Amino acid sequence: MYCKKIKLQDFRNIENEEIEFSDGINVIYGENAQGKTNILEGIYLFARGKSFRAFKDKELVRFDKGCAYAIMDFEKNGISKSQMTLGVEIPKYQNKRFYRNKVKVSKTSEIIGEFRSVLFCPSHLGIIKDSPSVRRRFLDVAISQLRPIYIKMMNQYNHVVESRNAILKMDPKERAGFVDMLEVYSSELAYLCADIAIMREEYIKKLDSWVKVFFEEMTRGKEKPKITYENNAEEKDFENRELLKNKYFELLKNNLEREYKYGATLYGIHKDDLKIELNGKDARFYSSQGQQRSLALAMKMAEGEISREYSGEYPVFLFDDVLSELDDTRKQFILSSIDKRQVIITACDKSGFDKTKVANFIEIKNGQRIENYKFEKENIEENPQEEDYEKNIEENIEDDEGDLDNIGSIDDED
Numbered sequence: 001m002y003c004k005k006i007k008l009q010d011f012r013n014i015e016n017e018e019i020e021f022s023d024g025i026n027v028i029y030g031e032n033a034q035g036k037t038n039i040l041e042g043i044y045l046f047a048r049g050k051s052f053r054a055f056k057d058k059e060l061v062r063f064d065k066g067c068a069y070a071i072m073d074f075e076k077n078g079i080s081k082s083q084m085t086l087g088v089e090i091p092k093y094q095n096k097r098f099y100r101n102k103v104k105v106s107k108t109s110e111i112i113g114e115f116r117s118v119l120f121c122p123s124h125l126g127i128i129k130d131s132p133s134v135r136r137r138f139l140d141v142a143i144s145q146l147r148p149i150y151i152k153m154m155n156q157y158n159h160v161v162e163s164r165n166a167i168l169k170m171d172p173k174e175r176a177g178f179v180d181m182l183e184v185y186s187s188e189l190a191y192l193c194a195d196i197a198i199m200r201e202e203y204i205k206k207l208d209s210w211v212k213v214f215f216e217e218m219t220r221g222k223e224k225p226k227i228t229y230e231n232n233a234e235e236k237d238f239e240n241r242e243l244l245k246n247k248y249f250e251l252l253k254n255n256l257e258r259e260y261k262y263g264a265t266l267y268g269i270h271k272d273d274l275k276i277e278l279n280g281k282d283a284r285f286y287s288s289q290g291q292q293r294s295l296a297l298a299m300k301m302a303e304g305e306i307s308r309e310y311s312g313e314y315p316v317f318l319f320d321d322v323l324s325e326l327d328d329t330r331k332q333f334i335l336s337s338i339d340k341r342q343v344i345i346t347a348c349d350k351s352g353f354d355k356t357k358v359a360n361f362i363e364i365k366n367g368q369r370i371e372n373y374k375f376e377k378e379n380i381e382e383n384p385q386e387e388d389y390e391k392n393i394e395e396n397i398e399d400d401e402g403d404l405d406n407i408g409s410i411d412d413e414d
């Protein structure tokens, strides 16, 4: 996968810029708060369907403007070769709308999986030590790009948990009239738990084997990582879907008293976690910060490999300011392993990059591209069709369910 160019308009601090990328290593550099991450945020919108850092979409709209736009051209070279344009308009006071090859899509989830990307930013370095919800989010984001049906299931799941919790929270008298309903919800949850857990398990097995490969390289075989799936079921329950479903159903049925007490659903895939070990010991407690960073890095590299296994080509790697956080060995490891892939890196300055390896340096200042080594400004022509497209965008504002917004939204008491 290869992101060729992105055009951003009234997007964060970017008034109107078009940035072209090369296949290979691209370095976006500039001082702090100039708009580097904003560009990655624009690209990543097309992978995940929402921002990786905005709480609300309207944060993406430039101050004092009514609507933000992003249009991205990219190339797929995997199983099927194709060129594609994805666009999004983000009106400040309405739901955002996505476009595929200039045709509006009815739901955000329809574009998920078209453009795939692996994002790596400093907050991901804490994935080993952070709460289980962070590791679940890692899984959700990674799996949903590969299996769009996963998003539907997760949304359905979150919805059922909410409805079920509403009953669990009722006072006993009121609840008496909802006992049958509760059982229906438990059964629905059990099916969804089984399906989601099977997908997560499959993903985690792949993750484990790829992390081992990268770790072997990084530490020359000295340290042995192991990632396993922690959930309410046992390994034998994974033999088939029916067994797994029954397991979850039994848990939900037999622990109602406890759930009434807490007023919440206490079993299910919203309690899952990844167990990450290094040399046989829980990495949360027994590994150094450096080892944890290496594990996080290996997980991100593994995410890219699994994505390639599914689709036949690498996703686009987006490294937001993360190289400055890593020591030289890990940095060199990244830069040498990402050969033949497209990587877009943000950094404060361009020193520290091997100039012969970098295909494209882009300098950003105050939301503007002031330098683009590979592509000179005068070479970029305005595409007249894009004006029609934008007019079209303005005429087509409708409501969207925004059905990705709930992913991972159910918090627990971890």
Ligand SMILES: Nc1ncnc2c1ncn2[C@@H]1O[C@H](COP(=O)(O)OP(=O)(O)O)[C@@H](O)[C@H]1O
Residues within 6 Å of the ligand: 011, 012, 013, 014, 030, 031, 032, 033, 034, 035, 036, 037, 038, 039, 059, 060, 061, 062, 063, 346
């Ligand atoms: N909606 C917005 N409208 C205008 N400017 C914004 C908006 N959101 C963020 N900014 C500005 O964007 C800049 C931060 O951009 P960012 O890409 O995070 O910087 P960096 O170059 O450090 O990665 C800040 O100056 C901030 O004020």
Ligand SMILES: [Mg+2]
Residues within 6 Å of the ligand: 036, 037, 038, 320, 321, 346
């Ligand atoms: Mg930044």
